[in-house]
């Protein structure tokens with residue numbers, strides 16, 4: 001393994017472009033191949049989901065690559081969730097009791113464009129657009145491509161091939177199809193899909209609803225969410241079952257039924273989505289899946305990063321953040337001075353796999369939390385206590401959400417274990433009438449709750465350890 005090694009990266013999405021930038025900064029020669037046209041010069045949809053929530057794990061990786069400030073310039077902070085009921089009433093729930101902890105809405109296309117531009121500034125990076133990888137010959141370190149424009153097929157040999165080609169990875173498919181080694185692979189679809197709609201800016205180019213929140217219309221079996229964009233619009237996403245329930249993607253096929261659904265379930269949103277019928281009919285319905293696989297690498301030749309290795313459902317807002325964190329961890333392993341790529345890949349997976357498995361599971365948990373529990377009175381009471389604890393004891397209490405989203409130096413797996421035990425502790429205490437809240441809790445009252453929660457959490461963690469969890 002040395003600096004003259006040629007690295008071929010398949011997929012110049014969020015993970016691939018950041019990885020190319022980092023490897024170029026480290027002095028490697030990088031060839032980056034992307035199936036789509038250059039999104040900076042072509043008017044194409046940036047791919048699935050127009051905007052995303054960027055948080056601290058993502059920022060840590062961007063900081064490593066020297067692009068954090070540029071990314072922050074195109075972010076809109078979202079301090080909490082704003083829930084909308086069917087009567088048009090709203091209530092807010094902050095993400096954290098600490099003022100400096102919030103998530104950020106960012107355009108996928110703008111962020112991807114920024115990373116491509118930064119990567120391209122390095123003369124040891126070449127980016128090739130419109131080149132789709134068809135498969136990879138693993139033993140020959142050779143990737144086979146088709147040029148979308150010329151329809152020509154060609155092959156590229158490289159010292160190392162890295163697959164950052166997303167949830168439908170061609171490299172991962174070659175692992176599976178070539179049968180060179182024992183490759184474990186699981187793909188689980190949710191019965192829910194998603195469709196994107198738009199709340200346009202008002203006539204003055206301003207946001208029509210709060211641009212400091214992530215809006216949620218939780219309805220039990222389905223939900224609508226909206227994230228603000230810099231141009232005054234919101235990207236709205238409907239998460240709905242394909243086949244189940246009174247309304248589903250399969251039966252929402254007429255303009256009347258779509259209007260009936262929105263009038264009944266999201267009347268306040270309907271008022272500000274003027275093109276609902278056209279958008280609903282014309283915009284694609286996307287599927288949501290979790291992908292877990294192992295091993296991520298083959299010998300000293302190939303490795304998977306980002307969604308290609310671990311695609312997750314979007315409900316924790318962590319898929320991109322986790323993919324960026326992959327780059328941070330991969331970079332840390334490169335710092336260890338290991339002698340060959342095989343050791344780098346193995347050490348990387350060992351350091352990373354349990355964390356990406358954990359965030360996959362947490363993302364599924366949050367699916368139920370967002371569409372259902374956020375409107376539940378016990379859940380609201382729990383969140384109120386957590387906010388008060390974080391505000392009053394900012395260095396002593398971190399909710400599960402804070403551990404996952406704002407504590408980039410704690411792995412997802414540890415965050416999940418502590419966070420779940422803490423949730424259980426708090427819910428047990430509320431259900432057992434052992435903690436009570438009122439509007440203006442004193443520091444002393446909160447201190448008592450904090451001690452009870454800590455004690456109960458430790459007991460649960462001890463029990464989990466004995467049970468081997």
Ligand code: FAD
Nearest residue numbers: 011013014015035053133166306307314317318319320321
């Ligand atoms: P991708 O972004 O998918 O990039 C893969 C790239 O590879 C693409 O450019 C693609 O064109 C290219 N490619 C694919 N196949 C080939 C091929 N054969 N040859 C060459 N190139 C190829 N994450 C968050 O952190 N926060 C959020 O709020 C959030 N919201 C989301 C909402 C939705 C609806 C969805 C679906 C996802 C969301 N995510 C979110 C997850 C996030 O989008 C992904 O985790 C992230 O895009 C992964 O980055 P990646 O580079 O690994 O894959």
